[in-house]
Amino acid sequence: MRFLVSTIGSRGEAQPVTALAVRLKELGNDVKLVAPPDFEELVTGNGIDFTPVGPNLRNATAVKTTPDELRGLAEESVREQFRVVTKAAGQADVLVAGGALQHATRSVAESIGAHYVYASFCANTLPSPHHAPPAMLGRVPVNGTPEENLAHWDRQRHYFAFSRDTLNAERATLGLDPIDDVRDHIFGDAPWLAADPVLGPWPGPGELVQTGAWLTDDQRPLSPELAAFLDDGEPPVYFGLGSMRGAPDVARDAVEAARKLGKRVVLQRGWADLKLTDDAPDCIAIGEVNQQALFRRAAAIVHHGGAGTTTTAAAAGRPQIVLPHMYDQYYWGGQVERLNIGRSANAVTTEVLAEALQLSDHAAKVAVQVRTDGARVAAERLMAL
Structure with missing residues (x-):
């Protein structure tokens, strides 16, 4: 089978998707991985075909930006993701998005008729009445009643909305209909949880696929x-x-x-x-x-x-x-x-x-x-x- 695994995050996302790619390749599959350029050595060092996306994160995170500049960078990131993921996907059978901010992966999967799987690495990044959402822009929500937690989740929905127009413009170029809710679109209909069930169990409601954390078998010697x-x-x-x-x-x-x-x-x-x-x-x-x-x-x-x-x-x-x-x-x-x-x-x-x-x-x-x-x-x- 042909797989494209994609992330736009830091090493916390790049490391587990690399572990997944290694396992897929060991099982005889054709695997490509899209990630920020910081992680080329990590990916290629494990024998995986690598395609860079976006800027070098280590440099980008060291630069302070205004809200308007941040919005412009985010919109450019969406366009860049569509360009890179579309080219890298080819005729893949399955596209896997690891971590949030994966604006292009599901749309590209739709355009080529591939399966799409979104994987989170932490339970509280997926909506549930049993926990508050993760911290965003310095705000750390506190767990409350189910009603309070769901209210927190609704308030955070707008963090994803800024990219809707750009995302829909890119979808149109692929011949796809527009979407209304960016967050639900990225998470998909059946997200997976790639976290250890002892350390980070899924609290519900409902069942989802919890695979356990995606870990590499690191054999590098210490210096x-x-x-x-x-x-x-x-x-x-x-x-x-x-x-x-x-x-x-x-x-x-x-x-x-x-x-x-x-x-x-x-x-x-x-x-x-x-x-x-x-x-x-x-x-x-x-x-x-x-x-x-x-x-x-x-x-x-x-x-x-x-x-x-x-x-x-x-x-x-x-x-x-x-x-x-x-x-x-x-x-x-x-x-x-x-x-x-x-x-x-x-x-x-x-x-x-x-x-x-x-x-x-x-x-x-x-x-x-x-x-x-x-x-x-x-x-x-x-x-x-």
Whole structure:
């Protein structure tokens, strides 16, 4: 079968769709993947045909824009998605959209008569009366009654509406009728949930396909420098914010908190280009890394609360501290608290870190329940469409 897998998001979306593409290819399918240019090495390094879409996100997220400029960039993104996805799709049998803001994928699938599947990586990005929607533009909705939650969802619907005219203009060029509700159009009639059922269960109403998280089997070795650091003492505290733009003092505070507890630190620079404040031997700064291998050797994991990082930390059986910044990260912080495998906080203090470290045994018990076969389950279901 021929598959096109597409995302327009950050590494939190690019990593899982790459995992899915790898599984589909292993099962003998022809697979192409569309993602922002930042992730070419990730995708091609796993042997998948890559097509870039949109600007380099790492550079784009560092530039401040006015609301009018943001609207113009969003409209251009819709047009670019249609151009790229239409060309890349060819005569694909199935188009998979991973994560939100996938304005073109369903329309292109309609135009070529292909199956369309929208996959979310977090339950609270899909409408339900049992949870509030994710944080948008700095607003963090609070869970309430079913009626209050649904009201939150209705208020957020307009975030998608700005692109309707551009989307419909592109649909017209494909000979398709206009749509009224952009959000419902993107989510489709039967969205999938690519999240672990223990960490992020679907609360309802109704049933949906929950495959488990889409994880790669990362076999990359740790660098000699990092391996030597790990071998030279007790398990360290890991600190990293992924593609978030964290303030430098957040890393400084985390290092100070760990040192007060006699813990070493592995600091991942990430897109914020975090730096250590000194060259003491109890800390090491690193770049891109095999998190699966590193997390198993950590005492605790401090991170931004992305779906993939949260799942990888949970599967490693290590306690975690979530420092949420946006979107679904507040949800994942809440889930970590619910399962008592870590803490969600605004900053890393000695007290918060000490509390998290006390949860090591419980985190190890939860780890054995975390599924690692989600990408394979999803690939097999897609082949059965």
